[in-house]
Amino acid sequence: MTSETSRPLRVETTPIPGFLRIDLPVHGDNRGWFKENWQREKMLALGLPDFGPVQNNISFNHEVGVTRGIHAEPWDKYVSVASGRVFGAWVDLREGPTFGTLYTCEIDPSVAVYVPRGVGNAYQTLEPATAYTYLVNDHWLPDARYTFLNLADSSVAVPWPIPLEKAVLSDKDRSHPPLEEVSPFPAPGASLPGAAPLTRGAHSDGATAPGDEPHVSGPHGGSRQGRRVLVTGAHGQLGRELMRQLPEAGYEATGVDLPEVDISDASALEGFPWGDYDVVVNAAAWTNVDGAETSEGRRQSWRANATGPANLARAATAHGLVLVHVSSEYVFDGTAQVHAEDEPASPLGVYGQSKAGGDAAVAATTRHYLVRTSWVVGEGGNFVRTMARLAAQGVQPKVVADQVGRLTFTTDLAAGIIHLLETGAPYGTYNLSGEGAVVSWADVARRVYELTGHSAQEVTPVTTEEYFADQDVAPRPLVSVLDLTKIESTGFVPADSMQRLEDYVRSL
Structure with missing residues (x-):
């Protein structure tokens, strides 16, 4: 990549509510290239939520055709690649009218996506030695709610560039259920959580001493908060x-x-x-x-x-x-x-x-x-x-x-x-x-x-x-x-x- 092919920073909405595609400026010369993969101030100004990442993960893939997913976890992700190129596929697995909606695009270093929790995430490598990177805003928990969809589900019909029978898959990913058997993810925004009392308050209710405080005891842009x-x-x-x-x-x-x-x-x-x-x-x-x-x-x-x-x-x-x-x-x-x-x-x-x-x-x-x-x-x-x-x-x-x-x-x-x-x-x-x-x-x-x-x-x-x-x-x-x-x-x-x-x- 060179500076001549670099795109300006911009954000696009998609058919999946809350799922965003981001074009990232990539600045290159004869030495290589540089990009700001996540720049909070600029991206918030363009409408990305301040999702508070706590962990940065990298999945390195040796071969072309490595295919992973479709996984929906109880946290938000911000996904790009550090090297190589992938075909990304995302399926809305949240309960609601957009359940089963598919969105796909290619991701190289100049593209990122924001994936809300409950949206199934998958990708297939298109180049060898691809480093797939993602920020998440919660840590993995063994008892958390995870939702999966089979990569080959016929109703969603992801158009994989490399047929799955020729791709590199894990046995676990092959065994995920079809859409008709998936229990929808309970999405945060289905429409788009001795001593005197500390939480109830000891209220002075004197008739002529008023003035005590009684028992008191988002993303922006019009989107509704979690339910x-x-x-x-x-x-x-x-x-x-x-x-x-x-x-x-x-x-x-x-x-x-x-x-x-x-x-x-x-x-x-x-x-x-x-x-x-x-x-x-x-x-x-x-x-x-x-x-x-x-x-x-x-x-x-x-x-x-x-x-x-x-x-x-x-x-x-x-x-x-x-x-x-x-x-x-x-x-x-x-x-x-x-x-x-x-x-x-x-x-x-x-x-x-x-x-x-x-x-x-x-x-x-x-x-x-x-x-x-x-x-x-x-x-x-x-x-x-x-x-x-x-x-x-x-x-x-x-x-x-x-x-x-x-x-x-x-x-x-x-x-x-x-x-x-x-x-x-x-x-x-x-x-x-x-x-x-x-x-x-x-x-x-x-x-x-x-x-x-x-x-x-x-x-x-x-x-x-x-x-x-x-x-x-x-x-x-x-x-x-x-x-x-x-x-x-x-x-x-x-x-x-x-x-x-x-x-x-x-x-x-």
């Missing part, structure tokens, strides 16, 4: 709503919580079956804002809110997972009138500091959605339920009026998370709260009293300083208003939070 989702903190308010909505949206959802899974225990997570999932949604947190200021609470808060997300981020990077992590406006000091996604963290207390630590860890894994929310209301104990109970009991509470923000109902929070996954929105941080008017906790309390048939005048507004006078409590941000421009630009507009409040109270 197998692990939800941590599944027993919390958001976790329960996710476990309701995810199956309705076509996802296979698995929920875990303490004591079965402790995300802060790195050694326990090492043996976790990460290969069974495509997406992890971390709805786990320690949410006792005041308790986090104690010596024991400080440790628990950091374990759950920082160490746990760091462990999940490490697993997401190692196994090519999408990580969705739910954070809080408590990472800010509340001095800005509205908080945008790019505002630097400035937490006031231990709880907010631990959440900021978790956010930093999650941001280190490429395929992440960091969803920041505030004032969450869902199934379980929360401020709205407390106000309704106090109203029924005839209590006339004092409620802080100088902390302002918007309520976020788990119906919107879960729907927004699913929207990000469904649309393949660019990875990064998104604010997600209810829409509508900015209100205080006292405003919310008064509205709950009205909706339950009581007088709003039974609620007395006070300042945070007045309410917590002579009490040793955690500092709280006075402004929890989140800028929703970014999430709404993706096409998701949360419901008006005060309208949601009316519907919620009527359902109690």
Whole structure:
């Protein structure tokens, strides 16, 4: 090859969804040639997924006609050759409408292909001394799911340049089943995974101490994320709503919580079956804002809110997972009138500091959605339920009026998370709260009293300083208003939070 015959870098789609062909520039002179076989920044810009390879393999073939395959494994591959030339054949063995679809092309050093997991891979050498190279994003496991197809299957009918009866095959490859006997591969994207609680959260549900975070506890370009989702903190308010909505949206959802899974225990997570999932949604947190200021609470808060997300981020990077992590406006000091996604963290207390630590860890894994929310209301104990109970009991509470923000109902929070996954929105941080008017906790309390048939005048507004006078409590941000421009630009507009409040109270 010479520089005159070198093609520009470009990517082509194929009849197999997610399978890509890549033309690679090869620069040659009288000494030989050079190519960038995998150049992450350039290839991602052209639409290749950031699949996170962990191993580089080379299969050397002495003779013309060596034929290997058709193998579908539970990992993605990036294939080219270092020397020689092959005829490549790929068959979609994933369950779905394209099951059995065939694509073929020749591969020399100027061509590469990206093979999604579940797509059967095979090749036949066309030159002697061919070095077939491939990157993979997971390690071989003896108990993983592997799917095979016979090289000579008549329904797929691969047009092998060298007839198989004259080719060099292994006995094992000769024995693979025909297509009619193949069990389809469960593809990630079938449409195209003592101490106070660490994952459910110890929630301070004081009637007049609002502001604790409730039980919070892709490839880009519009492609839908994988369908197998692990939800941590599944027993919390958001976790329960996710476990309701995810199956309705076509996802296979698995929920875990303490004591079965402790995300802060790195050694326990090492043996976790990460290969069974495509997406992890971390709805786990320690949410006792005041308790986090104690010596024991400080440790628990950091374990759950920082160490746990760091462990999940490490697993997401190692196994090519999408990580969705739910954070809080408590990472800010509340001095800005509205908080945008790019505002630097400035937490006031231990709880907010631990959440900021978790956010930093999650941001280190490429395929992440960091969803920041505030004032969450869902199934379980929360401020709205407390106000309704106090109203029924005839209590006339004092409620802080100088902390302002918007309520976020788990119906919107879960729907927004699913929207990000469904649309393949660019990875990064998104604010997600209810829409509508900015209100205080006292405003919310008064509205709950009205909706339950009581007088709003039974609620007395006070300042945070007045309410917590002579009490040793955690500092709280006075402004929890989140800028929703970014999430709404993706096409998701949360419901008006005060309208949601009316519907919620009527359902109690």
